[in-house]
Amino acid sequence: MSEETLKPLVIGNWKTYVSREACAGVLTELADVPHPKDVETVVCPSHTLLAETAGPLLANGYVLGGQSCSVDPDLPDAVDVPASALVEAGCKYVVVGHAERRRLFAENDHQIAHKVQQAIQAGLTPVLCLGEDADQRRSNQTTKALQKQLQQAVALFGADWSKMVVVYQPQWALDDKTVISVIQLAGTIRTLRQLLQELHEDNGVGFPQRILYGGSVDEHNAASLMIGAEIDGVLVGRASYPAERFLQICLEVSLAARIGAYAGPRHAPLVNGAAA
């Protein structure tokens, strides 16, 4: 496991919040206030801003990510940015399976598996988002939903996916902009860690992954979510802009990691010598 993957990870997903007009100011603010070096800090600008943001972000110690990649660049219906083009633009990460793409573009697990495969083949680290919807939550199907999404997402490749980042991003929390409780989150993160361990045991591939949380994370809740739910970082949407808020979240995560003596992704807890 590389030194970087032992750090907590904060990903700012700009979506379309940062316009071309606002971009130069944001880049200046991100450059002026040094972000904590003990946090790996990724910024995912909109694809049309990648060219002009890559240089300044990389020069200031940020890591670059893509907001999505195409299912297969060779398919005639490929409309998204190829993973290889993201690499050329300087990206290290790419978000796949984002809740909004699952919902608005009806992206399914099979397409997401292809995206994961494309990302890995291009040398990117996939940031795989998954989570249950409101109905699944109400009917206690959360574990089943997560298991299905996980298994199908990694079904197409047998390579070492230890670097893959998993983001728990419950659809219901995004729909309502609900802030998840630390207790709720802690329980589901534990389940996810267990599911990942089972996948590891079944396939003999890399483990453990970094598990992040995404959904209404801000400068006020980032630290308590980090410590209370034992996550490895956060995926931030709205609060990734303005830069001041995003930098404060990075500081909170750094502080939480120090308080919790964070030492990298954890294994599933053991009960009587076996995984819980």
Ligand SMILES: O=C[C@H](O)COP(=O)(O)O
């Ligand atoms: O990509 C980020 C997630 O959609 C979370 O967005 P949010 O922080 O605005 O709730």
